[in-house]
Amino acid sequence: MNLPGAxxxxxxxxVGLLVLPGMARSGGFERDALKHxxxxxxxxxxxxxxxxxxxxxxxxxxxxxxxxxxRAPQFRTEVLVVPVxxxxxxxxxxxxxxxxxxxxxxxxxxxHFVADALxxxxxxxxxxxxxxxxxxxxxxxxxxxVDCLDGAVQRxxxxxxxxxxDTWRRFPLPLGGAGYWARSIASADLKGVNVAALLFKGLPxxxxxxxxxxxxxxxxxxxxxxxxxxxxxxxxxxTAEALLDHSCRAF
Numbered sequence: 001m002n003l004p005g006a007x008x009x010x011x012x013x014x015v016g017l018l019v020l021p022g023m024a025r026s027g028g029f030e031r032d033a034l035k036h037x038x039x040x041x042x043x044x045x046x047x048x049x050x051x052x053x054x055x056x057x058x059x060x061x062x063x064x065x066x067x068x069x070x071r072a073p074q075f076r077t078e079v080l081v082v083p084v085x086x087x088x089x090x091x092x093x094x095x096x097x098x099x100x101x102x103x104x105x106x107x108x109x110x111x112h113f114v115a116d117a118l119x120x121x122x123x124x125x126x127x128x129x130x131x132x133x134x135x136x137x138x139x140x141x142x143x144x145x146v147d148c149l150d151g152a153v154q155r156x157x158x159x160x161x162x163x164x165x166d167t168w169r170r171f172p173l174p175l176g177g178a179g180y181w182a183r184s185i186a187s188a189d190l191k192g193v194n195v196a197a198l199l200f201k202g203l204p205x206x207x208x209x210x211x212x213x214x215x216x217x218x219x220x221x222x223x224x225x226x227x228x229x230x231x232x233x234x235x236x237x238x239t240a241e242a243l244l245d246h247s248c249r250a251f
Contacts, residue, residue, distance in 0.1 A: 064102035101194035124219030151250025214240035
């Protein structure tokens with residue numbers, strides 16, 4: 001079915017006006033709001049070449065999951081990276097595939113939208129990615145939160161990272177008042193790194209309990225001076241999003 005471009009732009013506007021406010025409220029039938037927004041963005045991108053109401057939409061890259069970048073409705077700096085296909089959350093087996101690894105790289109690349117909103121550059125250790133568990137999320141469409149890292153969490157990461165290597169172990173300090181599993185990743189941009197698979201295959205508490213996992217990825221400089229990341233996982237009631245500061249006060 002061929003729809004006029006003006007009609008599709010109008011459709012995107014309506015979706016943005018009607019659905020985005022619903023994303024700011026939790027519970028009820030609104031748990032699929034994000035899925036509808038991203039579907040509308042993908043439709044307008046494919047048909048008329050615009051990403052609105054999303055910031056960006058990437059489709060058609062061979063071997064990679066199509067995704068959208070959307071400005072979170074509640075906060076000035078936060079963005080969400082969301083696959084176009086229906087993927088419920090961190091517990092979804094679809095995230096273990098090779099094509100889904102691209103979502104984490106895309107989320108790290110989307111940090112420039114955070115910097116743009118602030119009007120200044122951010123060092124890599126000032127940015128965090130977060131995914132909440134089933135119980136802690138308000139949307140049943142997988143999405144990666146991208147925003148400033150909380151200042152106290154950043155200081156704890158700097159203090160404790162020397163005791164973390166490339167295998168999972170308990171982080172030596174509490175983060176946001178909670179204990180986390182942690183491991184390092186030597187990578188500049190998360191290319192080819194599938195965070196969900198690293199949890200499922202390597203974390204002692206991961207296999208069989210992915211629905212309880214909240215996950216964060218923090219940019220850092222490793223002990224040898226290379227760019228890297230700290231992967232953090234919590235299997236309790238705390239949300240990984242709590243490690244972010246949506247007001248970016250420290251930066």
